[in-house]
Amino acid sequence: MGEPKGVAEGVPIAVRPDPHPxxxxxxxxxxxICAPRNAIPTATSKCLCGRNRSAIGHGKVHALIADHESHRETCPLRTIQEGRAAA
Incomplete structure (x- = not known):
């Protein structure tokens, strides 16, 4: 009962550092975004702040993409995080 055992008995446990800290x-x-060939594209935009929007069709999907990008500037969760990092 000296050393902890691995999956199989007699196999030592090797703890390595996380390769992706x-x-x-x-x-x-x-x-x-889902845009199958020869079909109508669809898109959804979700955020942890509660935002949940969807679009169907080429024009509406492009508009939702632009809206999603602009939400990055106004999202209350994102501005709080940046404020903490700056402090």
């Missing part, structure tokens, strides 16, 4: 950032908004 986080930098403190994490996603808060997602833009999902």
């Amino acid at each position: 986080g930098d403190g950032r994490y996603p808060i908004a997602w833009l999902t």
Whole structure:
């Protein structure tokens, strides 16, 4: 009962450092676009602040993409995070 055992008995456990250490950032908004060939495109824009919008059709999907990009500047969750980082 000296050393902890791995998956199989007699296999030592090797703990390695995380190869992808986080930098403190994490996603808060997602833009999902589905544009199958020869079909009508659809898109959804979701954010942890509660925003949840969708669009169907070429023109509306392009408008939603632009709206999603502009939401990055006005999202209350994003502005709070940037304020904390600046302090």
